[in-house]
Amino acid sequence: MSAPEWLLDLGFPADCISNKSSASEKSRKFSITPNRGDIIWRVHVDGGWLQSSDPEKRVDYLFWTQSAVGVRRIILVELKGQEIGKALEQIDSTLRRLCKRVSTNQVHNSNHNRSPGHDPVSQGGVVAVIVHTAGRGVPQRSSYIERLRSKYGIRVHMHKNKYSTHGLDSLPR
Numbered sequence: 001m002s003a004p005e006w007l008l009d010l011g012f013p014a015d016c017i018s019n020k021s022s023a024s025e026k027s028r029k030f031s032i033t034p035n036r037g038d039i040i041w042r043v044h045v046d047g048g049w050l051q052s053s054d055p056e057k058r059v060d061y062l063f064w065t066q067s068a069v070g071v072r073r074i075i076l077v078e079l080k081g082q083e084i085g086k087a088l089e090q091i092d093s094t095l096r097r098l099c100k101r102v103s104t105n106q107v108h109n110s111n112h113n114r115s116p117g118h119d120p121v122s123q124g125g126v127v128a129v130i131v132h133t134a135g136r137g138v139p140q141r142s143s144y145i146e147r148l149r150s151k152y153g154i155r156v157h158m159h160k161n162k163y164s165t166h167g168l169d170s171l172p173r
Contacts, residue, residue, distance in 0.1 A: 007041060007064070016048030017041060023061045025079040028131045028161060030061070035167040037068025045094065057086075057093040059128070067168035074098075075171065076128040084132060088144045088156070091128045095152050127172055128156045131163050 003017035021040045022031035034040055043062040063075040076094055080087040128148070145156050157163075157172045165171055 004041065007043065012043050013048065016044045018044075021063075023077055023079065025060065026081075027133060028079040029164070030077045030079065030129060030131050031162075031164040032063070032065070032168065032171070033164070033166045035068055035169070038168045039066040040064075040168075056097060057090040058097070059090050059094045062094070065168050065171070069169070071168065072125065073168070073171065074126045076126070078128070078130045080130055080132045082132065082134045084130065084141050084158070085144065087130045087132070088141060088148065091130075091156065092148060092151075095126075095148075095154070126152070126154045128154055129163055129172070130156065130158045131161065132158060133161060 003012070003014050007017055008014060019040060020042045021034055022029065023042065024030070032038075032040060041064045043064070044060075045062050046058050046060050059076045059078045061077040061079075063077060064072070065075065066072045076091055078087045078090055148154060148156055155173065
């Protein structure tokens with residue numbers, strides 16, 4: 001299945017887009033088992049959409065999903081060892097890159113030109129998942145997590161070593 005035109009129009013290279021529903025790195029894994037009718041597109045962000053020569057920090061993957069009942073989400077996924085603070089910086093930087101109206105605390109939405117459509121943030125339209133091996137300092141990072149929630153309206157979910165879910169309707173909000 002070829003990548004949707006709207007993703008290509010956003011500047012995501014075709015070779016960075018797949019309809020895979022999982023990502024792994026070393027001992028860390030993120031996985032969605034889709035239900036019938038679920039649509040999932042995976043964009044390899046770090047080293048794909050954004051090349052290593054680009055100085056901006058970025059998450060490893062972006063998943064664009066649409067459930068069988070039509071709920072659309074963007075999931076930012078960072079597969080990280082121990083550096084939770086660095087993972088949060090990567091989420092923040094990626095959102096700044098995706099957001100066209102960061103100055104107004106508004107994550108891009110389907111009314112925006114050149115943005116992947118998703119449901120409103122208040123309905124779980126954009127979430128971030130950090131899969132880590134040993135998240136040292138997670139409690140100390142709660143203020144940064146709260147800043148991301150306040151600035152972008154997103155929730156950051158942390159899971160040790162593995163995150164897997166069956167169907168898009170059971171994704172975290």
